[in-house]
Amino acid sequence: MGFSDLSKEEILAAGIHDVSPRYIQQVRQMGFTDLSLEEVVEFAIHDVAPQLLVDLREMGFENLSREQLLQAAFHDVNPRFLRELQAQGLTDISFSEAVEFSIHDIDPTLIRELRSLGFRELTKDEILEAGIHEVSAKYIQELQAVGLQDLS
Numbered sequence: 660m661g662f663s664d665l666s667k668e669e670i671l672a673a674g675i676h677d678v679s680p681r682y683i684q685q686v687r688q689m690g691f692t693d694l695s696l697e698e699v700v701e702f703a704i705h706d707v708a709p710q711l712l713v714d715l716r717e718m719g720f721e722n723l724s725r726e727q728l729l730q731a732a733f734h735d736v737n738p739r740f741l742r743e744l745q746a747q748g749l750t751d752i753s754f755s756e757a758v759e760f761s762i763h764d765i766d767p768t769l770i771r772e773l774r775s776l777g778f779r780e781l782t783k784d785e786i787l788e789a790g791i792h793e794v795s796a797k798y799i800q801e802l803q804a805v806g807l808q809d810l811s
Contacts, residue, residue, distance in 0.1 A: 669696050676703040685709040691725060698725065707732045714738045720754050727754060734761040743767040749783060756783055765790035772796030
């Protein structure tokens with residue numbers, strides 16, 4: 660990541676988004692040694708902290724690309740979120756599945772609520788479909804209230 664021939668705009672963008680020499684060094688230490696300054700600025704804009712990559716690697720997500728790390732930061736796919744999903748039995752969730760869950764606001768609360776209403780054996784795909792189509796505990800309870808029973 661040797662930056663040369665930088666334009667005034669690139670230097671200004673780096674300054675505006677607090678891209679310090681220390682941050683550039685941290686990005687390099689994360690293994691991203693061939694990024695352009697624009698890509699480093701993009702990391703800074705989306706709050707890609709070096710610790711995020713360390714934490715995700717510790718959780719088994721090795722070799723994440725620049726795009727995946729940006730997705731993780733942008734969609735709040737972090738160790739806390741992943742541990743909460745694992746606590747609900749989703750121990751084999753892939754990185755892309757975790758991103759999809761976050762994009763569609765599928766959190767441990769939704770999973771717990773669905774299970775408490777009798778949907779105990781939902782697959783990851785079924786949980787994802789429920790989230791995408793906004794099938795919530797409240798929705799199921801409303802269906803039950805109008806006489807639709809045995810929905811599981």
